[in-house]
Structures are given as C-alpha cells and as structure tokens.
Amino acid sequence: MERHFHEQLDTLKKHLIHMAMAVEEAIACAIEALVERDDLIAEKVINMDERINEMEIQIDEECLRLLALNQPMASDLRFVTSAMKLNNDLERIGDHAVNIAELAKRLNHNDPLKPLISIPRMAEIAQSMVKQSIDSFVNAEPQLAKDICKRDDEVDNFDDQIFRELLTYMMSDPKLIPRALNYALISKNLERIADLSTNIAEEVVFIYQAMTIKHHQRPVQLDDIRSRS
Amino acid sequence: MERHFHEQLDTLKKHLIHMAMAVEEAIACAIEALVERDDLIAEKVINMDERINEMEIQIDEECLRLLALNQPMASDLRFVTSAMKLNNDLERIGDHAVNIAELAKRLNHNDPLKPLISIPRMAEIAQSMVKQSIDSFVNAEPQLAKDICKRDDEVDNFDDQIFRELLTYMMSDPKLIPRALNYALISKNLERIADLSTNIAEEVVFIYQAMTIKHHQRPVQLDDIRSRS
DSSP: OHHHHHHHHHHHHHHHHHHHHHHHHHHHHHHHHHHTTOHHHHHHHHHHHHHHHHHHHHHHHHHHHHHHHHOOOHHHHHHHHHHHHHHHHHHHHHHHHHHHHHHHHHHHTSOOSSOOOHHHHHHHHHHHHHHHHHHHHHTTOHHHHHHHHHHHHHHHHHHHHHHHHHHHHHHHOGGGHHHHHHHHHHHHHHHHHHHHHHHHHHHHHHHHHSSOOGGGOOOOOOTTOOOOO | OHHHHHHHHHHHHHHHHHHHHHHHHHHHHHHHHHHTTOHHHHHHHHHHHHHHHHHHHHHHHHHHHHHHHHOOOHHHHHHHHHHHHHHHHHHHHHHHHHHHHHHHHHHHTSOOSSOOOHHHHHHHHHHHHHHHHHHHHHTTOHHHHHHHHHHHHHHHHHHHHHHHHHHHHHHHOGGGHHHHHHHHHHHHHHHHHHHHHHHHHHHHHHHHHSSOOGGGOOOOOOTTOOOOO
C-alpha cells in the first residue's frame, strides 16, 4: 500500500505540472494575442479555459480519493491538502489569462496606444513566477519558493509604473481614456497572477518546511500533527 | 471518538463563523471609511487584517489536525477540505477590504467626486453574499448557496454601470481622472469580494450535495470515495 500511495502522489504531481503548463501557455498566448493583435489567439485562450477547469475538478477529486483511501499522515497529509489549494490557485490564474485575452480582443479593434514594452516584460515575470512556483513544488525547493515571494514586489512596481504612465496618456487626451483603462486592467490581471503565484510559493514553503511564511508571521511549527499508529 | 470528532467539527464551524463576521465587519468599516470620509475607520480596517490573518492560520492548522487525528471519510472529509478552501477565500476577502480602506484614505484627501450611491449599494450586496454564503454553510442549505451564485451577475452589472459612469466623468474633465480611477478600483475590489463569496457558495453546494457546480459543468458525483472500514 505504502509504495502504491507514493506512486499515486507522483501521478498527482504530474497532473499538477500538466495543469501548470496549460496555465503558462494560456498566459503566453493571451499576451501574444495582445502584442500581435491577433483575435484568433485570444479565442484560443478563451477555449483553453474549459480544459483547465476540467483539470482542476479532476485533480480535486484525485486529492479527495488520496485522502479517503490512504489516510496519509504528517508531511504526506500536508502535501495533499496543499496540492488542493495550489490546484485552485492555478485555475484562478487561468481565469486571469482569459480576462487578458478578452481585453486584448477589445484593444485589437482600435489603434495601438503606444509600443508595448512594460506589459510584455511584466507578463514574462508573472509567467516565470508560475513556472518557478510549480518547479519549486516538484523539486522540493523551498528556497526557490522564497525567492518567488520576493519577485512579487517587482511585479507590483511594474503595475504602479504602468498605471502612472497610462494616467499621463489619459490626462493628455480624453479620447485615449477607454483604451488606457483596458491596458490598466491587463496590468492588474498580471499583478493578480503574480499574487497567486506567490500564494503557491508560500504553500510550497509550507509543504516542505512545515511552517508558514504567509502574512510574514512568526513561523508556526506543525510538529504536533502525528500519526496515531 | 466519533462524538469527540463531531464536537471538533462544531468548533471548526464556530471558528469559521467568527472569521466570516470579522471579514464582514472589515467590509462594512471600509465602506463607512469611504462614505463618512473617516481615516480613523480606514486605519481600523487595516489593523483588523492582522487578526484575520491569524484566524486563517489557526483554522488551517485546526483542519490539518482534524484530518490527521480522525481520518474522516466521505462527507466529513469533504467538509474539512472544503473548510480549508473557504477559510482561504475569507482571508482574501479581508485583503480586499484592506484595499478598499487604503483607497478610501486616498480619496478622503480630495473633494468628493459625486454623492456615493452605487458603491455603497454594491458593497451591501457583496457583504450580504459573504454572510449568506457562510449561513448556507453552517445551516447546510445548498439552495441558498445556489441563489448566491446568481447574485454574482447583479454585482458584475453594478461594476459595469459604475465603470461607465466614471468614464463619463473622466472624459468630461481630465482633472477628475485620478479620483475616478480610485473609485473604479473600489468597485473592482467589491466585484472580487462577490466572486470569492460565489466560490464559497460553490464549495457549500459541493459539501452538501457532493457534486460540483463550479465552472457550470455537469455535476460530478463523488460516490466512489468510500470508507475502507
């Protein structure tokens, strides 16, 4: 049974990696739809979401089955409950990619406001945060996860900078306001993706170090969760 | 043991209700800070967040202990894992209340843009969605939870309406843009609170009907999760 359980855990890890890859692709395509002004790519992102939603439901059921049939203890228990949260965060990141694709479609109908530099750069960081948070999970690297938490500030600074720049455009010419607002919403969606990746990274630290760095609190040891056997 | 376990579940429910009450209060105070133009109330919301974060960590540990020490099955297992997600959603709602309080503080330094009608009304709905989603959880009322999911559209419509109205202000006078943008961000935060309440309501349906209405999919039965005993 023990060996069988660890095989099931490995399968769960693989499913989470597949889901993360699908989500990363959704972000990359959403930004491509914006940069290349391509409605077809935007539609692709919107259609990909159904598959991501199905993956979330399947992984959730997989975790429930793992808990019900194996009744894992200590670090294995923590691993499975954290996987459920991480799965939920990945699905929400997918939703933000859809939001960006829909905003891109709106923007594609108008002339570009300016050459896009900051948003693709911000998207690159957010996307690498998703990838690295999942890597840190698969490879059991809490230090990498801690580094990801620090990158969240970098994305927040980009969001502030983009917001200020767009404000200048809006104040110089009221006709640019609707377009500028759509770009601001894209930036906000990327900022939320970075936030959710940070949540994942926090969970990874939690899984592997059995402590929480959430809310920048004193770490809470969970050693009192012990097997009854 | 069985009786002891159900007492522990009741305690968990009580803790979640307390957390929900704290979060509801945070939303109410954040809107009061905005309407009454009161920085002190805004500060109160920001300070309340630490307590909400602590509550989240405690409830999370409580759930892990429940799983480790009792190894619940079927509906009890589903209840505890859903409680972990619900707890996470409540904490995020608390973060949005803090965002609103911070935006209120910024807005209090300037003249009001216009009498506030839509935002307090939208906040009322979002707040009642939080309350009802937790009520549906405590009283095992999946029908109430389904009604909450429908109210999400109502809040989305408010957000669209507020956004269009603010756009008119911005285009009529560029000096109003920074203020209007802050109001738009408050509306977006309320919309996210309604979304997260909808997530909670979906979890409640999941707990009590053992099926998922998430992503508006065909319900998935989880009957194959059975006790080994």
